[in-house]
Amino acid sequence: MTSQPIRSPVRIIGIDPGLRRTGWGVIETEGNRLVYIACGSVEPPDDLPLASRLLAIHEGLAAVLGDYRPAEAAVEQTFVNKDGVATLKLGQARGVAMLAPAMFGISVAEYAPNQVKKTVVGAGHAEKSQIQVMLKILLPKAEPPSADAADALAVAITHAHHRQSTALRLRVASL
Secondary structure, three states: OOOOOOOOOEEEEEEEOOOOOEEEEEEEEEOOEEEEEEEEEEOOOOOOOHHHHHHHHHHHHHHHHHHHOOOEEEEEOOOOOOOHHHHHHHHHHHHHHHHHHHHOOOEEEEEOHHHHHHHHOOOOOOOHHHHHHHHHHHOOOOOOOOHHHHHHHHHHHHHHHHHHHHHHHHHHHOO
């Protein structure tokens, strides 16, 4: 008789980038089981110049990464809107959100907002309130202090559900 291999839990950080608030959420996944670890947001002062705000986001995420030591990271892709300047600034915050885990040697996956909503709620055009209701079901101990932290937890859950197919896609792309 052979024993089943022991699955070790994988710690995942989800990041919802933003210049005012960058949400983060840490979960562990073991098979289909999800466990809430922590969540919050990095909030640089609005009166700082752009470069200083980006630095504050980086330092805040680096502290979270150092404290919680995730093995994998996932970042929500930028939602493009009509205001090109705002989209570019958000893209810079997203770049910092991807850079911070990469500097820790952590692989970073990306997920579109509709994919996150579809994974967590079942519909790609779900409202934020629907995401928060599903978070209470999927992670009962989680009490996100902001919508950004809730979104980051949703990104982490999305990665937990899609991480195997994402890893396979990356392996195939490197061939």
